[in-house]
Amino acid sequence: MGSLKPSAACPCGSGKPYAACCGPLHAGEKPAPTAEALMRSRYAAYVLKLDDYLRATWHASTRPSELDLAADDSKWLGLEVRAHRQQDETHATVDFVARYRIAGRGYRLHELSRFIKEDGIWMYIDGMINP
Incomplete structure (x- = not known):
């Protein structure tokens, strides 16, 4: 499992310190307030394994x-959130591109992810690659 100093920049690309961004979500201190926040925290979780x-x-x-x-x-290199759309109170999508490298070769993952909110908690359902 990866670790990150609380004052370090959050891997999700928000520009905030990890301790004020995805850190509390990863620690289970609070749920993600939006589907985009959940998606960003999941990207950071991939970075930190x-x-x-x-x-x-x-x-x-x-x-x-x-x-x-x-x-x-x-090796995850960066995240670009292109769009966050909330269809209703419990359904949302996030369109994003994540860049990564394997064995020195660069790749881009473009996904349109679907999220659902159940019992006040946003959850990742699935995603369409290269929408």
Whole structure:
């Protein structure tokens, strides 16, 4: 599992310190207030290899039975949120591009992610790659 100094810039790209951004979400101190905040915190969790957080914020209907980021040699380089759309009180989408590198080769992941809010908590459902 990765670690980050609380004063360090948050990996989600918000420009805020980790302790004032995704840190409290990762620590379970508070839920994400919006689907975009959840998506950013999930990106940061991939950067920091926080398997448990990713599984906890993945909707039960689509959650993988296992997730092992320790074996993943991706180096995440940056996140661009292109759009956050809230369809109603409990459904939202986030369009984003994440850049990463594997074995020195650069890649871009463009995804339109779907989120649902249940019992006051935003959860990731799934995403369409290269929408």
